[in-house]
Amino acid sequence: MQITDVETIRFETERQPKTTDRKGHAHPGEGPPERTEQTITRIVTDDGPDGYTLGGDEDSNRWMADYLEGMDPLARETIWKDIATHRRISYRRGPIATIDHALWDLAGRHAGLPVYKLLGGARERIPCYASTMCGDDDPEGLGTPEAYADFAESLVEAGYPAVKLHTWMPPYDEDPERVIAACRAVREAVGPEIDLMLDSHHFYTRLEAKQIGEALADLEYTWFEEPLNEQSIAAYEWLTREVDVPVLGPETVRGNMQARAEWIRNGAMDICRTSCNNGGGITGALKTVHLCEAFEMTCEAHGGGAPNLHVMGAMSIPGRYCERGLLHPDYEYDWTPPHLDAPIDELNDDGTVTVPQRVGLGERYNWDYIDDNRLS
Numbered sequence: 001m002q003i004t005d006v007e008t009i010r011f012e013t014e015r016q017p018k019t020t021d022r023k024g025h026a027h028p029g030e031g032p033p034e035r036t037e038q039t040i041t042r043i044v045t046d047d048g049p050d051g052y053t054l055g056g057d058e059d060s061n062r063w064m065a066d067y068l069e070g071m072d073p074l075a076r077e078t079i080w081k082d083i084a085t086h087r088r089i090s091y092r093r094g095p096i097a098t099i100d101h102a103l104w105d106l107a108g109r110h111a112g113l114p115v116y117k118l119l120g121g122a123r124e125r126i127p128c129y130a131s132t133m134c135g136d137d138d139p140e141g142l143g144t145p146e147a148y149a150d151f152a153e154s155l156v157e158a159g160y161p162a163v164k165l166h167t168w169m170p171p172y173d174e175d176p177e178r179v180i181a182a183c184r185a186v187r188e189a190v191g192p193e194i195d196l197m198l199d200s201h202h203f204y205t206r207l208e209a210k211q212i213g214e215a216l217a218d219l220e221y222t223w224f225e226e227p228l229n230e231q232s233i234a235a236y237e238w239l240t241r242e243v244d245v246p247v248l249g250p251e252t253v254r255g256n257m258q259a260r261a262e263w264i265r266n267g268a269m270d271i272c273r274t275s276c277n278n279g280g281g282i283t284g285a286l287k288t289v290h291l292c293e294a295f296e297m298t299c300e301a302h303g304g305g306a307p308n309l310h311v312m313g314a315m316s317i318p319g320r321y322c323e324r325g326l327l328h329p330d331y332e333y334d335w336t337p338p339h340l341d342a343p344i345d346e347l348n349d350d351g352t353v354t355v356p357q358r359v360g361l362g363e364r365y366n367w368d369y370i371d372d373n374r375l376s
C-alpha cells in the first residue's frame with residue numbers, strides 16, 4: 001500500500017453565527033446560520049483505504065503530497081518524525097497534525113477498528129466539562145458575575161458534571177476582583193459537588209495570578225489554567241509553589257513533549273496540557289501523555305474533536321475531562337452542521353461523551369451535502 005496523493009476537499013457549509021472581538025475572542029452572533037468554508041483532507045492510497053480528517057489547506061497539502069507520494073501510509077512514526085524534525089515544522093496547528101490525523105483514520109479503516117482501540121483502548125466514555133466563551137458586556141450573556149452564575153446553573157441542569165469559566169479578557173475589563181466575584185458566584189450557584197475550573201486572561205502579573213489563585217483554592221476549584229504568559233517557566237514555577245489550587249499548563253507554549261518535560265522538571269505545573277491540533281496530531285499528543293505517565297501526572301486535552309477523544313480513550317493515567325464548547329447562553333452549540341450526519345461529541349445522560357466507536361476517527365460526513373457544495 002502506497003500513498004498516491006493528498007487531496008483538499010473544499011466546500012461551503014453552515015455554522016451558527018459568531019463574531020470576533022478586536023482581541024480575537026469569539027462571541028455569539030445574531031440571526032440564522034451563516035455560510036462558511038470548510039475543508040476535509042484526504043490521503044489517497046493505491047490499493048488500501050483512504051484517510052480523512054476535517055481541516056487542512058490546499059498549499060500545505062500540495063507540498064505534503066509531493067513528499068508523501070510512494071510512502072507506506074502505515075509508517076506513521078517515520079512520517080511524523082520526518083515532518084517534525086527534518087522539516088522543522090511547528091507542532092502547533094500546521095500540516096503535521098492534519099496529516100497525522102488522516103493517517104490514523106486510514107490505519108483505523110485498514111484494521112477495521114476505531115482509532116482509540118489501536119492506541120490502547122482504555123475507556124469508552126469520558127466525563128466532560130462545559131467550557132464557556134470569554135466574558136462580554138451583556139448582562140443576559142456573560143457580562144456580570146450573576147450572569148456566569150445563572151449560566152453555570154443551567155449547564156449543571158443540562159447534565160454537565162463540571163464547568164470551566166473563561167472570564168473577561170481585553171477588550172473587556174479583566175480586573176481580578178471581578179473575575180474572583182464571578183468564580184465565587186458560580187460556586188455558590190452550583191454547590192460544592194460540581195468541579196469548577198478557571199481559564200483566565202493569559203497575561204496577568206504574578207501578584208494578580210496569586211490573588212486569583214488563592215481565591216480559587218478557597219472556592220475549591222479543580223484547576224487554574226494559563227493565567228500567566230507561558231513563555232516564562234520561572235513564573236509558573238513560582239505560581240505553582242505559591243498557590244494551593246492545582247495549576248494546569250502549558251497550552252500554547254512552543255514545542256511538544258520536550259517543552260512539557262522542562263515544565264515537569266521545573267515543577268511549573270500540577271496538571272499537564274496537551275492537544276492533538278496544537279501538539280503535533282495524535283502521534284505527538286501521545287508522546288506527551290506517556291511522558292506524563294512516567295511522572296505520575298494527569299494530562300488534560302485542550303479542546304474537542306475526534307482526535308482528542310481517541311487519545312483520551314487510550315490514556316491509562318487518564319486526564320479527568322474532555323472539553324465541550326465553547327458555550328454561551330446565546331449560542332446554540334448542540335446544532336449539527338449540514339456536512340455532518342451527527343456531531344462527534346454528543347452529551348450522554350451521565351455527563352460523558354462516548355469515544356467514537358466507528359472505524360478510524362469515526363467522523364460522520366454527509367458526502368451528498370459535501371459533493372453538492374464543493375468548491376474544489
Ligand SMILES: [Mg+2]
Pocket residue numbers: 199225226251302
Ligand atoms: Mg485554555
